[in-house]
Amino acid sequence: MKASRVLVKAKKAVPTIRASNRQQRAALSTRSACSSLSSTPASSPSTIISSRTLPRQHALPTSSAALPARWNRRSYASAPESSSEPLNKTPLYDLHVAHGAKMVPFGGFHMPVQYAGQSVGQEHHFTRSHASLFDVGHMVQHRFEGPGALAFLQRVTPAGLQSLSPYHSTLSALLWPGSGGIVDDTIVTKLADDSSFYVVTNAACRDKDLKYLGEQLEAWRGDGLLVVEHRVLEDQGLVALQGPLAEDILGAIVADPKAANLSELYFGQCRYVTVKVAGGRQVGDVLVSRGGYTGEDGFEISIAPADAVAVTEALLAAAHPDRLRLAGLGARDSLRLEAGMCLYGHDLDDTTTPVEGALSWIVGRDRRGETVLGSGAFHGAATVLAQLKPKSKGGSGVERRRVGFVVEKGAPAREGSEVLDAATGEAVGVVTSGCPSPTLDHRNIAMGYVRDGLHKAGTELAVLVRGRRRKAVVTKMPFVETKYKKASSA
Template sequence: MKLVRALQRGRKAVPSLQSQPARSIALLSRPLSAAAAASPGSTVARQQHSPRITLTPSSARASRRHGSSLAADEPLKQTPLYDLHLAHGAKMVPFGGFQMPVQYSSLSVSASHHFTRSHASLFDVGHMVQHRFSGPGAVAFLERITPASLGPLPVRSSTLSTLLWPGTGGIVDDTIITKLADDAFYVVTNAACRDKDLKYLGEQLAEWKKNHNAKLEHEVLDGWGLVALQGPLSEEILSAILVAPEEPKLRELYFGQCRPVMVKTRGGALSQPILVSRGGYTGEDGFEISIPPADTVAVTDALLEAAGPEKLQFAGLGARDSLRLEAGMCLYGHDLDDNTTPVEGALSWVIGKDRRDPKSANPFHGAELILPQLTPKSKGGAGVSRRRIGLVVEGAPAREGAEIVGPDGQKVGVVTSGCPSPTLGKNIAMGYVADGSHKAGTELEVLVRGRKRKAVVTKMPFVPSKYWKGTAPA
């Protein structure tokens, strides 16, 4: 079954498209994923994750070392938008096995950051892995390998979750899971974890099928485009190219929801149905848009052309990283890893309320270790020995690996991400500290180039999020 068919099953008729000409209905019904060949043991991200990259040659090499899923002698891949990036003056760097834009000649990283907050930016996240799981066994399988509550999740809604290791409860990868129908899910995973995730999913699928008869299929949507339209003008820009009468309906699409739509490309041609999900990795209102291979360039170009450079600009990995850190969002491989549980990573909220029963017939991987961590030691539970926190640092910015020390000068933790905040004009960081040093307002110090810098534990997000939930930004 293909992606659009699953969308149709989630809602027998798409009201916003019912009044369209027969050509529009035919496009919605046409199988889209000739390029999405079935691939046993494959996986998908969200919405979203960006690399943490600075603009020095050494950091570009580091991003290749940490971010690439390819062997050193394998050529870097290109997203469908590679030529469009070059045409817009992109500086390309290796990340996740792909050549990706880190910034563009039109704007500095800081200027691009501010432009996203005040107007809108378009990010190419086509390097991420898009997946589809379907069949009667999809819910039970995904609830086995993640702590998400997927049965009660409304159709065409998304949730952030984590893939988990059996036994340890360590995070294999963070992921966005979207329910397309009662038995069909769209999943996105990180490009940098591609090989590890595919191996993990292959093993988990094989184990699952040994013990269960419920049909379960898995596809990797290779070749599909994925772009993130982020910023306060995002809704206006996307509405301008939607096929009427979809345009007035976009305001009714709230954070965490998705919808299949068609858009007008250059010359008035209609795209195939694309999947628009409201959300993103910047803390701003916006959309992540999954596009069939044949239409990726045309849809992206239509957005840029309709908005014009005064409203919309391409943005690269540099701005994406500072935006996500201001939004308090994790970057896998830095703020999360195989040895960190969701509770340690301050992600307890991804564990569904109905998934917290230790006597569950289908416990998620690592539940025996993770569930006791939910209750602090002071209340009789196992608790955790360390916690992920945010910091505002005085003086020079604290980068990944900087030690965090307490009032007595003893090490209490380590920074995992850090940068100057363009929005706040302060240095911000994320890291892990010993339990007890994690409360907001706690005064600590960070060692930056051998010098102690004052730091204060700060609640995240550092910059208030502006997700559209139907009322005031929240």
């Protein structure tokens, strides 16, 4: 990686890394406008249509007696190896095996962690320099439709969806009533109009999310509000094409490049395209969304189950291995950490609010005044909105905040490592994700929570790694400059 992409600064002789696009808010933008929930009774009840739920994942606590109890209640995103329930397969399972993938349990699915002939580090670097294709078909894809779809989604998330333009997306979160804790993080896409939305949630939270959505829809119906239909897109294919060559590679298989107009499809936008596959066949209604989880330019591509393999193979055939390769969960994890992206069950959980999780920006500007649910507020609004204002300004503030760290050389600070006050040795936080950064010459980076007041960039702390204290400095994220294609930079 060129030195010009990362600015290295020193404070009190301890190096920190500062990327030029320092906040994760460069991820999908929330657009503001005045909105309110309709109280018009529906002529028919809300409905939920879904099937085949996965086993609920077990919560594995990471505890330390020195830390506040709520900091230690954590759940994990990957399925336990010992689960007696059969694992599911994405539509690309056989393709992975044919390409020599090492398959592991993750989120209730058999998923590739890496591929034969490549190390995790090589897959990581190839994504940054060329392009990689990730199977993310284990994620849960939803459709919410009907005259009450927008209002319902604005009840269960803090997103400002009313002014979101058609075929635009925003990162958001499903929230618990009262506490404002994060049920799951999600991406919400408005399709043609306010009555049609495409939503993606995490595989490991599937059972919990479907139960939550079912209960919320039942309550919605009980309130006599506008009809909402919820459908899970079972077995729908989803692949993430990520890297600087992504646009050229996808462009090689679109049937009508002028209609697809990928060069003017910007981050947070999507459109339906038709693509060419083997045998001269064309596949239509492929939803292409510009974005991803790696910090690189790229696309997430939603494909009907019957065509998922054909479209994936078409991408691989069009690009050849010198430009595009398959990559697995290992590289995806290190890429997302460098980009400052959260992993639910590790960096976020049911006890974490958006403010604590450094995700205040997902609360739409037009959602910050109402705290009464029946008047247009989102779940947990009273709690979350009070936290947005620090105690010094009359709000409730928060006790902890999610931050990034750079840790001195040596063993990396992994999940569960205690964060200590550098002067007193007092436990003041916990690491939730950590690894040596492949892009930054294996410098140790990490993400975690620290006591409020210790969250400012440059704050010197320590982490306990294998019983030894190591210096750590709070550092702004992302650690590596993001490369999203935005309209303003085109």
